[in-house]
Amino acid sequence: MSYLVLARKxxxxxxxxxxGQEHICRTLQNAIESGRVAHAFLFxxxxxxxxxxxxxxxxxxxxxxxxxxxxxxxxxxxxxxxxAGNAADVFEIDGASNTGVDDIRELRENIKYLPSSCRFxxxxxxxxxxLSISAFNALLKTLEEPPPHVKFIxxxxxxxxxxxTILSRCQRFDFKRIPLQKIVARLxxxxxQEKIVISDLALTTIARKGDGSMRDALSTMDQVxxxxxxxxAENEVTALLGVVDRRLLFETALAVFAREYPPLFDIVKxxxxxxxxxxxxxxxxxxxxxxxxxxxxxxxSSELLDLAxxxxxxxxxxxxxxxxxxxxxxxxxxxxxxxxxxSSSFSRLILEMALVKMSSxxxxxxxxxxxxxxxGLEGLQTNCRPPAGNSSPGKPSAAGSLASESxxxxxxxxxxxxxxxxxxxxxxxxxxxxYVKERKARLGSMLESGRPLLxxxxxxxxxxxxxSFSLISLKDPDAxxxxxxxxxxxxxTNPTIEMVSLSVEAADLPPSLLEEKSIEANxxxxxLEREAxxxxxxxxxxxxxxxxxxxxxxx
Amino acid sequence: MPFSDIxxxxxxxxxxxxxxxxxxxxHAYIFDGIEGCGKMKTAMAFxxxxxxxxxxxxxxxxxxxxxxxxxxxxLHMVEPDGAFIKIDQIRNLQKELSYRPYEAKKKVCIIExxxxxxxSSANAFLKTLEEPPGDALLIxLTSSxxxxxxTILSRCQRLSFSSIPEAAIEAYLCxxxxxxxxxxxxxxxxxxxLKSALEITLEQTVPNRKNLLERTIALSLSEIAPLFExxxxxxxxxxxxxxxxxxxxxxxxxxxxxxxxxxxxxxKDLLPLLRKxxxxxxxxxxxxxxxxxxxxxxxxxxxxNPRLALEVLFMGLARS
Numbered sequence: 001m002s003y004l005v006l007a008r009k010x011x012x013x014x015x016x017x018x019x020g021q022e023h024i025c026r027t028l029q030n031a032i033e034s035g036r037v038a039h040a041f042l043f044x045x046x047x048x049x050x051x052x053x054x055x056x057x058x059x060x061x062x063x064x065x066x067x068x069x070x071x072x073x074x075x076x077x078x079x080x081x082x083x084a085g086n087a088a089d090v091f092e093i094d095g096a097s098n099t100g101v102d103d104i105r106e107l108r109e110n111i112k113y114l115p116s117s118c119r120f121x122x123x124x125x126x127x128x129x130x131l132s133i134s135a136f137n138a139l140l141k142t143l144e145e146p147p148p149h150v151k152f153i154x155x156x157x158x159x160x161x162x163x164x165t166i167l168s169r170c171q172r173f174d175f176k177r178i179p180l181q182k183i184v185a186r187l188x189x190x191x192x193q194e195k196i197v198i199s200d201l202a203l204t205t206i207a208r209k210g211d212g213s214m215r216d217a218l219s220t221m222d223q224v225x226x227x228x229x230x231x232x233a234e235n236e237v238t239a240l241l242g243v244v245d246r247r248l249l250f251e252t253a254l255a256v257f258a259r260e261y262p263p264l265f266d267i268v269k270x271x272x273x274x275x276x277x278x279x280x281x282x283x284x285x286x287x288x289x290x291x292x293x294x295x296x297x298x299x300x301s302s303e304l305l306d307l308a309x310x311x312x313x314x315x316x317x318x319x320x321x322x323x324x325x326x327x328x329x330x331x332x333x334x335x336x337x338x339x340x341x342x343s344s345s346f347s348r349l350i351l352e353m354a355l356v357k358m359s360s361x362x363x364x365x366x367x368x369x370x371x372x373x374x375x376g377l378e379g380l381q382t383n384c385r386p387p388a389g390n391s392s393p394g395k396p397s398a399a400g401s402l403a404s405e406s407x408x409x410x411x412x413x414x415x416x417x418x419x420x421x422x423x424x425x426x427x428x429x430x431x432x433x434x435y436v437k438e439r440k441a442r443l444g445s446m447l448e449s450g451r452p453l454l455x456x457x458x459x460x461x462x463x464x465x466x467x468s469f470s471l472i473s474l475k476d477p478d479a480x481x482x483x484x485x486x487x488x489x490x491x492x493t494n495p496t497i498e499m500v501s502l503s504v505e506a507a508d509l510p511p512s513l514l515e516e517k518s519i520e521a522n523x524x525x526x527x528l529e530r531e532a533x534x535x536x537x538x539x540x541x542x543x544x545x546x547x548x549x550x551x552x553x554x555x
Numbered sequence: 556m557p558f559s560d561i562x563x564x565x566x567x568x569x570x571x572x573x574x575x576x577x578x579x580x581x582h583a584y585i586f587d588g589i590e591g592c593g594k595m596k597t598a599m600a601f602x603x604x605x606x607x608x609x610x611x612x613x614x615x616x617x618x619x620x621x622x623x624x625x626x627x628x629x630l631h632m633v634e635p636d637g638a639f640i641k642i643d644q645i646r647n648l649q650k651e652l653s654y655r656p657y658e659a660k661k662k663v664c665i666i667e668x669x670x671x672x673x674x675s676s677a678n679a680f681l682k683t684l685e686e687p688p689g690d691a692l693l694i695x696l697t698s699s700x701x702x703x704x705x706t707i708l709s710r711c712q713r714l715s716f717s718s719i720p721e722a723a724i725e726a727y728l729c730x731x732x733x734x735x736x737x738x739x740x741x742x743x744x745x746x747x748x749l750k751s752a753l754e755i756t757l758e759q760t761v762p763n764r765k766n767l768l769e770r771t772i773a774l775s776l777s778e779i780a781p782l783f784e785x786x787x788x789x790x791x792x793x794x795x796x797x798x799x800x801x802x803x804x805x806x807x808x809x810x811x812x813x814x815x816x817x818x819x820x821x822x823k824d825l826l827p828l829l830r831k832x833x834x835x836x837x838x839x840x841x842x843x844x845x846x847x848x849x850x851x852x853x854x855x856x857x858x859x860n861p862r863l864a865l866e867v868l869f870m871g872l873a874r875s
Contacts, residue, residue, distance in 0.1 A: 005581045005712070008686065047706040052685075085686075096678035097646065130678045157706055216709045222581055223712050226574045227566075240566065261815030269819065272747075275566070275717030279701060342701035343856075344849065345589070348746075349808050353842050356815060360838065469779045 006225075007218040010190050011053055013083060014071050018050050018057065019186045019214060020178030027173070028054070029070040032061055037068075038171040040143050040152040042128075044159040045175025048215025051155040054175075055124045056082060058153060059090050063118040078118055089115040089122065095156075096127040101134035108142055111150055121150050128154040129161035136163050143169045177212030180204070186214065187221060196225065198232040205237050245274075246311065248281075249288040250318065256330065256358045257322050264355045268348060278347035282338045282354075289331050292319045296327070325364035333358050378546070429455050433513055435490050440482055446470040448513040453500060460487060460495045463502040474499055528552055557611055558600045561593050562727055562749060563719040570714060571601050575610055581712045582687050585669065585695040585703070588716025591750020594696045597716070598665050599623070602630060605692070606659045618659075628657040631664040635671040642676040649683050652691050661690040669695035670702035677704050684710045718747020728752060736824075737761050743821045744805060764802045765825060771803065772832060774873045782869045790862030793855065799865070800852050807845045814838050840875055847871045 012018045015025040024043075031037050041058070043051040060072035060079045072079045081087040093107075107123065115121045125131075131139075143152060143166065154170060156162065184200070184207045191198050206224060210217025220241065224232060227240045238245075248267060255263040271281050295312070296319045337354035341347040429452045437444025447462065449470050454461035464471035473479060480497070488494055511519070529552050532538055541547070558568050567586065574580050586594040603612030603622050606629075612619045621627045631651055633644055648664060656662045666672075672680065684707060687693060695711060697703055721742045727749065728738035733756050740761050745752035755761060767789075774782050789799050806829075809820035813833040820829060851868040855861060 003579045003581075007710075008582075047709040094679070094682040096675070096681060097649065099675070099679075127678050127681055130675065213709055219709065219712055222579075223570065223714070226577075226579060226581070226712070227570045229573065229577070240570075262817045265812060265815060265817035265819070272718065273720070275715070277700075277715060340849075343699070344852075345698070346804060346849070349804065349845065350849075352808070352811070353845060356811070356838065356842065466777060468777070472780060 005219070005222050006190060006194075007048075007215045007222070010218065012050070013057065013060075013074055015054075015057055015061070016071065018054060020182045021050050021054065021175055024054060024173050024175065028058055028061075032068050033070055035068075037062065037151070039146050039150065040170040041154065042159070042162075042167065042170035042172045043153065043155045043175060044172065045157070046177055046213060047157055048210075048213030049175045049178055050214065051157075051175055052124075052126055054173075055126075055153040055155050056092075059087075059122045059124060059151075062120055062122065062151065063087070063090070068119075087118065089118040089120065090124065091122070092124045092126065094127060095125045095154075096130035099130050099132050099135060101132060101138050104131070104135045104138040108138070111142065111147060114149055119149075122153065123150070124153045124155070126155045127157075129156040129158040133163070136166055140165055140169070178210075178214055179212075180207055183207040183210055183214060183217050187217060190218075190221075196230050196232065199234055202232055202234045202237045205234075205241065209241055246288075249284060250314065252285060252355070253288060253292070253318060256355060257318075259359045261356060261359060264359065265352060268352055268355070272348060278351050279338065279341045282334060282341060282347075282351055286331060286334045286338065289327055289334065291315055292322070293324065293327050293331070295319045296324055323364055323366070325366065326361065329361055329364060330358045333361075430513060432487075432490050436483070436486050439486060443474075443479060443483055443486070446474055450499075451502070451512045456495065457491060457493045458495050459498065461498045461500055463500045466501045471499060471501055525552070528554060557614060558597075558604070561596050561600060562723050564593050564597060564716055567597060567714040567716055568600075571597070571604075572610075575601075575604055580605070580692065582691065583684050583693045583695070583711040584714060585697065585708065585711035586714050586716055587697050587700040589718055589746070589748050590698045591748035591752075592716050592719055593749065594698075594716055595665070595667070598694045598696065601694070602663050602665075602692075605661070605663070627659070629659040629662050631662070632667065633664065634667040638671065639673040640666070640668070640671050640676050641673065642679050645672075645676045645679045645683075649679075652683065653688050655689065661692055663692045663694070666693065666695045668697065669707070670697045670699040672707075677707060681706055681710070719749055720747075721745075724749055724752045728756060740822070740824055743823060746805075746821075758798075760798065760802070764806075764822075765828070767799060767802060768806055768825070768828065771799075771869070771872065772828075774869050776870065776873045782873065783866065786862050786865040786869055790860075790865045793861050796855060796861040796865060797852070800848055800855070800868075803848050804845065807841055807848065810836070811838070811841050811845070814841060843875055844872055847875075 015029055018025055041055075043054055045051055057072065060074070060082045061070065062068060063078045063082065064072045065076040065078050066073050074080070074083065078087065082090050085092070091107075091110075093103075111121065113121075146152065152170070154162075159167070159172075184203050187203045187207055188200075191203070202224075206220050207217050209220045224237055224240060228236050248271060252264070252267050255267065271278070292315060295315045333354050337350050341350050344350060432455075433444055433447045436447055449468075450462040450464050452461075453463045464474075474483065484497060487497060532552050533549065538549075542549070558572065561568060586598060588594055599622065600612065603614075603619055604610060606618050606622060606627070607613055607616060612622075618627065622630060625632065631648060633640060633648055636644060652662055652664065654662075684693060693711075695703075695707075700708075724745055724747075725738050725742040728741060729735055733741070737756060741752045741755040744755055744760070770781070770785055774785065776782075790796055805821050806825075809822050809825075809829050810833050812818070812820055813829055814836075815838070820826070822829065847868055851864045854864050
């Protein structure tokens with residue numbers, strides 16, 4: 001007999017052995033006893049909690065030759081064949097491999113015939129969520145009113161993928177996550193049966209790795225037994241399972257609170273050297289910070305946290321030197337990093353950056369303090385009325401209006417200076433650019449970013465920032481040719497065209513059309529602001545609510 | 556392929572050795588660890604041991620030689636067909652497993668990049684994984700454990716593979732005749748993966764990267780032509796682009812380390828360049844740049860045109 005992993009060898013064969021789902025076992029057993037057995041069941045829940053097992057036990061209990069009892073006898077031919085998986089009338093179908101509507105049609109053909117040896121024909125469809133929509137629909141009528149000798153048992157981890165029409169035709173049983181202590185108890189039983197020497201603490205570590213799933217816990221147990229043999233030492237368990245040493249977590253938190261960068265990188269290096277998985281380490285860190293929050297918030301945290309006394313005192317000590325708001329921000333940074341790590345190959349770097357961000361967080365000021373400060377400031381403001389216009393509420397708009405004013409003044413000054421040179425009037429440049437844009441949009445948009453240095457009948461000088469894309473593209477011979485043609489058409493003369501490369505510091509040159517547009521926009525915005533601020537309704541609102549203008553937008 | 560050929564990975568190897576000795580071999584394993592750390596080698600060593608004589612592959616019998624050449628009829632390999640492992644591949648596998656083994660005691664299947672199973676194939680695999688027909692052995696390899704369905708993970712015995720220590724990689728490279736200086740840099744750039752280290756030495760990454768880095772750092776928005784040239788040059792091949800992103804990530808991480816006062820940089824021979832860069836930037840800016848590189852990498856994984864991705868990245872880097 002070849003080796004069977006613990007999860008297969010110790011699969012429960014009776015309702016009594018099924019751990020953690022007592023509510024379901026009782027319901028099923030009562031149903032069998034009272035004769036009120038539905039024709040369609042749906043077992044849902046997380047992985048490894050007993051769905052397939054319960055389906056098989058239910059099948060056995062219904063088919064048992066000793067009558068429909070609350071527990072299958074497990075000795076009669078019917079029970080034995082179902083346990084071995086070769087019963088003629090119990091069909092265990094894999095919903096993920098036989099997903100098509102044709103498979104379901106075949107099933108429906110099969111249903112008509114009475115069972116060959118047992119009481120019922122039982123169809124156990126596992127991973128039923130993978131059936132195609134057509135398959136589900138083909139099943140509907142049969143599921144609603146099957147022949148009396150047929151029972152359906154569906155099992156799935158994802159009930160939300162099942163159409164509601166199917167759900168309403170089944171009796172639904174939700175399997176819960178198995179509590180830690182129950183998993184430990186079952187592991188204890190199995191280790192006794194298998195003659196394995198193992199401490200309760202090690203069993204608890206293994207059970208915790210199972211995270212509510214019995215099969216996960218048993219797979220972990222197998223792994224431990226492969227590594228350690230029949231006698232299990234605790235330190236080997238922690239080493240094998242990569243359960244991060246709690247000391248590392250404490251030291252990380254300490255370094256973060258002390259805002260020191262070098263120790264953080266050191267610790268991450270140690271974590272890597274010891275072969276821990278970065279993502280797992282991040283998850284454990286999140287758990288550690290969560291524990292700190294719990295210790296801050298609750299008085300008797302020992303009930304909520306599964307930790308030893310000494311560790312709790314240390315946690316409490318660490319929790320006192322940090323604010324609750326800071327802890328929350330640390331946790332959000334870690335959570336974001338953890339989800340990024342799932343799909344990246346640079347998990348170590350992501351973790352290092354997250355830790356650096358956490359260390360450089362400015363300490364959060366409690367909300368009450370901020371409110372108190374605001375109140376204080378308000379008191380000051382009512383006392384000394386500032387002169388109107390100076391305390392402009394929006395900083396960006398103030399800066400914008402100042403800038404636009406200064407540029408406006410330079411424009412007016414420049415136009416007076418350069419007036420004699422622009423013999424072809426200034427207004428020609430925008431008209432020219434519009435003309436070009438109509439015919440060759442790309443050239444036109446590039447011209448928009450150029451500064452018209454000289455616009456006359458004989459020559460056209462346009463300035464562009466050095467090395468810019470527009471300059472390089474316009475120097476292209478095809479572009480030049482097209483531009484020359486258009487210039488000739490517009491000006492009706494043959495001006496020479498020159499593209500000039502400007503250095504960045506060309507402040508006293510005519511603005512390009514793009515710049516003019518943005519100046520115009522700023523001017524418009526400043527205009528709107530002046531209007532809004534001087535409007536009586538707005539002034540009244542400000543007074544009543546004691547507010548500040550934050551943003552002005554045109555609707 | 557004996558177990559002793561495998562570098563590092565003491566824990567998984569001793570678990571497998573122990574299970575060979577006691578005969579308690581599970582029916583499904585999942586090996587997880589970064590790419591190029593030895594998962595396939597270990598899986599092959601394990602299978603050779605099982606098929607050959609039960610403890611260690613001898614290496615010269617017909618069985619061992621055929622396994623090494625992947626020609627054994629009872630060894631099946633499943634790898635992604637394009638981007639995914641499709642459901643037909645799984646159905647074929649189920650069909651193969653339902654037959655008795657031709658020669659060996661059991662049928663074995665290695666599933667490479669098991670995280671690339673799409674949803675239908677992963678679910679189709681569940682029943683087989685839980686109770687494989689006959690006495691089959693299934694070994695799943697993955698470098699991205701987070702992408703594996705928990706229902707699959709729950710059915711396997713998990714063996715974690717750690718990254719290989721730098722010293723071990725350096726020693727291995729020197730052993731294959733690579734000069735010591737190159738070996739040292741390649742080992743420190745490899746990030747724990749022997750495969751990466753070998754690729755780095757093969758593709759002359761060590762001498763080339765200084766040039767690439769200097770060119771990337773010098774990019775600015777006022778001189779736009781070099782930016783587009785560099786993007787075109789590096790963007791004509793997706794692998795080349797990914798390699799450049801890796802070089803940039805390692806480089807900026809080194810700058811981050813220097814700014815935080817931690818001296819263990821990976822690009823040990825580029826210390827002056829690193830120092831110069833560190834002097835003219837701040838911690839936040841460096842982290843911003845690293846984020847930009849990550850985003851480009853994510854975009855590439857979603858099949859964005861590599862040249863465009865690089866152009867956007869370079870403009871972002873030049874701007875900050």
